[in-house]
Amino acid sequence: MKCTYHPDVETNLRCGKCGTPICPKCMVQTPVGARCPDCAKLYKLPTYRVSTKYYLIAVGTALGMAIACGIAWGVVRAFVSFTFFNLVLNLLLAAGAGYAIGEVVSLSVNRKRGTGLAIIGGVALVISYLVSIPFNLFLDFRASFHLLDLLALAIGIFVAVIRLR
DSSP, X not given: OBOSSOTTOBOXXXXXXXXXXXXXXXXXXXXXXXXXXXXXXXXOOGGGOOOHHHHHHHHHHHHHHHHHHHHHHHHHHHTOOOHHHHHHHHHHHHHHHHHHHHHHHHHHTTTOOOHHHHHHHHHHHHHHHHHHHHHHHHXXXXXXXXXXXXXXXXXXXXHHHHHHO
């Protein structure tokens, strides 16, 4: 008998579900036995199947959260006067913004996960930081960029990505 998917290959194997002749090349081993590719139907988990609609929802939600978190981040940083405390507070605010962005985006797309959503969360955190800079400059004239800002940004991106990955 010939394989259904490879007509030039002789085989004695059959799909355990439908009985279709299959060869070792096209056979899919499952916990209940050998299956043909049609019966095996290897799909992603529903949690990781993200449609274009969900991506659009995620982008809109992430942008809104980025603006809101950026405003809060900038205002809080501007009113803290002690420099060292401002740097430590920046690390905590970045992690908090990352968590908030990741959680709200996750809720808006029905707890879906995936690489694309993680990228959206990471970019949203960068936008949030960029939104916070003008508030910091307007309210605190001695504001400057520190290397710890990059660390804060990295921590925030990490937290946002972990929530959506």
